[in-house]
Amino acid sequence: MARVISVEAERFPIAGTFTISRGSKTEAEVITCTISEGDYTGRGECVPYKRYGETMDGVRAAIEAMRGQISAGIDRTALLGAMPAGAARNAIDCALWDLEAKIGGKAVADVVWPAPLHQLETAYTLSLGEPEAMAAQARANAARPLLKVKIGGDNDIARIRAVRQAAPDSRIILDANEGWNDDTVAANLAFAAEQGIALIEQPLPAGHDGILRHIAHPVPICADESVHEAGDLAALAGLYDAVNIKLDKSGGLTAALVLRDRARELGFGVMVGCMVGTSLAMAPAVLLAQDADFVDLDGPLLLARDRVPGLAYEGSLVSPPDPALWG
Template sequence: MQRDLLVESQRFPIAGTFTISRGSKTEAEVICCTISEGRFAGRGECVPYQRYGEAMESVTAAIEAVRGDIANGMDRAGLLQAMQAGAARNALDCALWDLEAKMSGKPAHAGVCAAPPRPIVTAYTLSLGTPEAMADQAALNAARPLLKVKIGGENDIERIRAVVAAAPRSKIILDANEGWTDENIEANLAAAAELGVALIEQPLPAGRDEILRRIDHAVPICADESVHEARDLEKLAGLYDAVNIKLDKAGGLTAAMLLRDRARELGLSIMVGCMVGTSLAMAPAVLLAQDADFADLDGPLLLAQDRAPGLVYRGSVVSPPEPTLWG
């Protein structure tokens, strides 16, 4: 039986404005793929990301280019060979996982997790702003156990101090989004260590991070923009202590699992992260994050409205997806 493929561009408003070192956005633009076979249908969502040369149009075109292969039954292994890592492959791969689960009656978590999935704590992201504005955000979310703080400009030490003072009981991850420089990284790292920061994501631009091999890692440093697939890991040896695995970067759950397993073999800590998307995008990542050191899967918490049904969040604790959503 042939399969049908539905590709939909969708927009979800963000609650307020989401700001990082590269700019601001007020809505999440996503692409949803639905692969149907008979009475069964599986869905996957991706978020095209301009930093990686992606746009809604180009990702849609990449998906459409394999429409015939999907119709003729291409599986996830074939997809890995046919498409490059990125958002397009992610949407299709996750839709195939969901379709397989629906058709077999066997939940997706059986192929992902070593044990039945459980609720996990996710970071909650604070947008980049003035130290005063970021302190206000931190104070509003001071009861959350894990905060991810967007930085990456002048006065970052002031921002860090303001956030830590406003949320003294929260564990802090800093995400510079490639915004630091060789000139300020050591001072920023020292301040972060003094203030008890748990992890720093991608302080320097990908490919311009060689100084990380020579300086003291007073706080563990996590690769984000520098790592997409498992094959990227060898060149990160001696530079990073952890990797941020995102399904949109890796090109789906299948590739993300390969990246996770290889990172563990190399002794790297694991963060499972996300773009700003809906619960459909987060659902497979919640399974991947079951044994991660950090989870940053707060995309739906940043939206003014999530898709329904969605994941269940209780504060910063997110439960595994129900089959009506995914898997």
């Protein structure tokens, strides 16, 4: 029986404004891919990301271009060779996982994580702003055990100090989004260590981070924009201590599992992160993150409206997805 694919662009309002070093947005723009076979339907969601040259129209067109191969029954392994890593492949890959689970009557979790699933402690993200505004965000969320703080400007030491004073008991991840440079990185790292920061994400632009091989890492440094697939890892040895795996970068759960396992083999710490999307995008990542060192799957917590049904969050704890959502 031929498979039928549909592609839809959707928008979900963000609660307020989400700001990083590259700009601000007030809504999550996502592409949803639905693949049906007979009475069974699988779904996958992706978030096109401008930093990687992706647009809503471009990602939608890339998915549509696979219509013939999907109708003919392409599987997830063949998909890896048929499309490059990125958001479009992620949406198709996750839809195929969901469809396979429904047709076979076997949950995705039973395939990728045979042990009992458990709740995960996710980071909660604070948007970039002036130190006083970031301190107010931190103070309002100081009861959360793990905060992810967007930085990446000329005043980052003041921002770090303000957030730490406002949330003295929280573990903190700093995400510079490539916003530091060779002149600021060492001093910022040293100050972050003084403040007890747990992890720093992508302090320098991808491809312009060679100095990390020659300076101290008083705080572990995590690659984000510098790593997409398993093939990227060898070049990161000596530069980074951990990698942030996102399904939209790796191009789906299938490739992300390979990336996670290879990262472990090479001695990297593992963080599982997300773009700002809905629970449908987070659901497969919750399975991927069952043994992660850091989890950043707070996308739905940043939205004013999520999908129904969505993931269940209790404070900063996120539960595995219900099959009615995905998998």
